[in-house]
Amino acid sequence: MAQQSEWEPKLLGFLCRWCSYAGADLAGTSRKKYPANIRAIKVPCSSRVDSLLIIKALRLGFDGVLVSGCHPGDCHYLTGNYRARRRIAITKKFLEYLGVEPERLQASWVSASEGGKFAEVVTEVTKGLKEVGPNQLFSERKLDGTKTKAGS
Amino acid sequence: MEQKLRQEAKALLEQNKVDWIIGFEPGSLKFTATPLITRDKNDTERLIINPFIVNNLADFLTGIKGRVGIVAKGCDSRSIISLIQDNKIVREDVVILAVPCPGLIDLVKIERLAGKDRDELDDISRDGDKVTVTVDGQKKEFAINQTLFDHCLACELPTPQEYDILLGEPGPPAPELEVSGQNIAKLKEALPAERWEFWQNEFSRCIRCYACRNACPACFCQRCFVEETEPQWVMPVPRWQDNLIFQIIRNIHVAGRCTDCGECERVCPVNIPLRSLAREMYGIVDELFSFKSGMDKEALPLMAHYEQEEAEDLFK
Ligand code: SF4
Ligand code: SF4
Ligand code: SF4
Numbered sequence: 071m072a073q074q075s076e077w078e079p080k081l082l083g084f085l086c087r088w089c090s091y092a093g094a095d096l097a098g099t100s101r102k103k104y105p106a107n108i109r110a111i112k113v114p115c116s117s118r119v120d121s122l123l124i125i126k127a128l129r130l131g132f133d134g135v136l137v138s139g140c141h142p143g144d145c146h147y148l149t150g151n152y153r154a155r156r157r158i159a160i161t162k163k164f165l166e167y168l169g170v171e172p173e174r175l176q177a178s179w180v181s182a183s184e185g186g187k188f189a190e191v192v193t194e195v196t197k198g199l200k201e202v203g204p205n206q207l208f209s210e211r212k213l214d215g216t217k218t219k220a221g222s
Numbered sequence: 223m224e225q226k227l228r229q230e231a232k233a234l235l236e237q238n239k240v241d242w243i244i245g246f247e248p249g250s251l252k253f254t255a256t257p258l259i260t261r262d263k264n265d266t267e268r269l270i271i272n273p274f275i276v277n278n279l280a281d282f283l284t285g286i287k288g289r290v291g292i293v294a295k296g297c298d299s300r301s302i303i304s305l306i307q308d309n310k311i312v313r314e315d316v317v318i319l320a321v322p323c324p325g326l327i328d329l330v331k332i333e334r335l336a337g338k339d340r341d342e343l344d345d346i347s348r349d350g351d352k353v354t355v356t357v358d359g360q361k362k363e364f365a366i367n368q369t370l371f372d373h374c375l376a377c378e379l380p381t382p383q384e385y386d387i388l389l390g391e392p393g394p395p396a397p398e399l400e401v402s403g404q405n406i407a408k409l410k411e412a413l414p415a416e417r418w419e420f421w422q423n424e425f426s427r428c429i430r431c432y433a434c435r436n437a438c439p440a441c442f443c444q445r446c447f448v449e450e451t452e453p454q455w456v457m458p459v460p461r462w463q464d465n466l467i468f469q470i471i472r473n474i475h476v477a478g479r480c481t482d483c484g485e486c487e488r489v490c491p492v493n494i495p496l497r498s499l500a501r502e503m504y505g506i507v508d509e510l511f512s513f514k515s516g517m518d519k520e521a522l523p524l525m526a527h528y529e530q531e532e533a534e535d536l537f538k
Contacts, residue, residue: 155533
């Protein structure tokens, strides 16, 4: 249990370079506080995020994935985020049906000027992940029913 | 119906209206049919229509060059429309020989009901709402909804909407949604962790034969992501983790193309309830985007269009 209190979730963020990535920068430069649990990957557009990338991240042991793009109507490529929205929506619903906790795949719209919102989103997502605990989805079960570490 | 089909198919080949005929002929085992793909007009004599024509023949369309006359049940016709929506085939190149389908008989269910292996059964016949199975000279009667495939019980379109030649009188759709959705309803009652464990167990049986993918008309890629090596998305060794990831991604890929034809589940050699995945995705797509694949050949594919406002509650 001592370990449990030290445990910090690992969150992988796919951030669109035209908005959310800049939003994250802004959060930093304006000294907004947000949990250091997120590792950010810059993507050209939220629609670049293939469902494979999301599932691969969970397979590799990330506790959660956040995809963040421009608000509907503001996509640099006009329609990318609308397409991303369809794909992420079905991925999220389908994973939920399979038994993946909804907290593990989150999506948000954060513009380049919303440093504050970025900090809020990451705080909220991290909090949700702490509630559901470590990702053991893909870990092998031992015979006694307990699980080994994710991604092993 | 059969006679009409044979005549029409023969005429199509003779008049050079098509290069190929795709249909069914009797299988080598009892109560089976097997796909017949031919250019020879004499072969059309072997064409059949019965409650065992289970394959979704639309699967062959993407692998064939030329104009094709194809026997299509309601579900097959939807897969054909879906391929047209995706620009994989051209409407003018297919002649749809439409079979009004009263549902297909699931031999696994019959075996369970009769308590006998299919080889030991003398006869299976269908008359309206009853199916009569003859074993050792004795007749046993069962209600039709006990004997049909689950996906047939949920069939929304038993008679093709889009066709060139209609082979019989259209029947009414008889959805028994409750029966056909039993497995999914049961799963949904379970806790998330239990559901995941259920799939974990199921997919530890998967041998990654890819029959589900190969039989699926919506899985038409020349190079599937599972065969990619750089990066290698899934390991070729059939471990349950990779098996499950394969199937999750497969279902995401066919979302909006899947017509709930049930082929994936039927062909799986280790009886993984794949339709409980496909059907759920079919439902998700309908619920979120009011989209049903294979209904309207003019409609854009699911992932090729969007509405200004949809699914917003899933985004922060
Ligand atoms: S058909 Fe069944 S065993 Fe074969 S790859 Fe698909 S799920 Fe696995
Ligand atoms: S996923 Fe299964 S039910 Fe859906 S179209 Fe493919 S074979 Fe048919
Ligand atoms: S699983 Fe995906 S990549 Fe593979 S054939 Fe099906 S649709 Fe194509």
